[in-house]
Amino acid sequence: MSALPFPEEEGRPGTGRSWSGPGFHLVILRESRDFWEDRSTEAVEAAERKLEAGVAALTEILAGRWGAPEAVDLGPYLGFDDLDPEVRAREPLGFLCGVASSVQVWRLPNSERWIGLAIGQADPEWPLQVLAAVGEASSLVRRTTG
Numbered sequence: 001m002s003a004l005p006f007p008e009e010e011g012r013p014g015t016g017r018s019w020s021g022p023g024f025h026l027v028i029l030r031e032s033r034d035f036w037e038d039r040s041t042e043a044v045e046a047a048e049r050k051l052e053a054g055v056a057a058l059t060e061i062l063a064g065r066w067g068a069p070e071a072v073d074l075g076p077y078l079g080f081d082d083l084d085p086e087v088r089a090r091e092p093l094g095f096l097c098g099v100a101s102s103v104q105v106w107r108l109p110n111s112e113r114w115i116g117l118a119i120g121q122a123d124p125e126w127p128l129q130v131l132a133a134v135g136e137a138s139s140l141v142r143r144t145t146g
Contacts, residue, residue, distance in 0.1 A: 002115050023136040024092040030130040069104035092133040112137045
């Protein structure tokens, strides 16, 4: 996934377990059950613990290959602090901002790409998802305002 070419046109999210576009790839690695019937704290926390354990194991493997990840807070990519309301985060960060608060990022050596892992949820009734993303290194750069 980290070396696959990026397509020239964006695929639609939600049409499968993976999608890509100019400068990014996204894939759902694992998914919990949905929470339509039971949104209790216990049910959600149990699902989170299970997914977090899987992410921790995968993080350990990736850290062995590329070193410790960088925790990237997605809040600044939402654009709330930007004076220009038309400024949007580049993908895959734009999508990740809508479902997660942070992403663990490895900047790939000898590459202009990064790979990241996040646990996200689009809506409280929907499943939690372990997401892997690949993006261009330049997508992590936030322009400053003011």
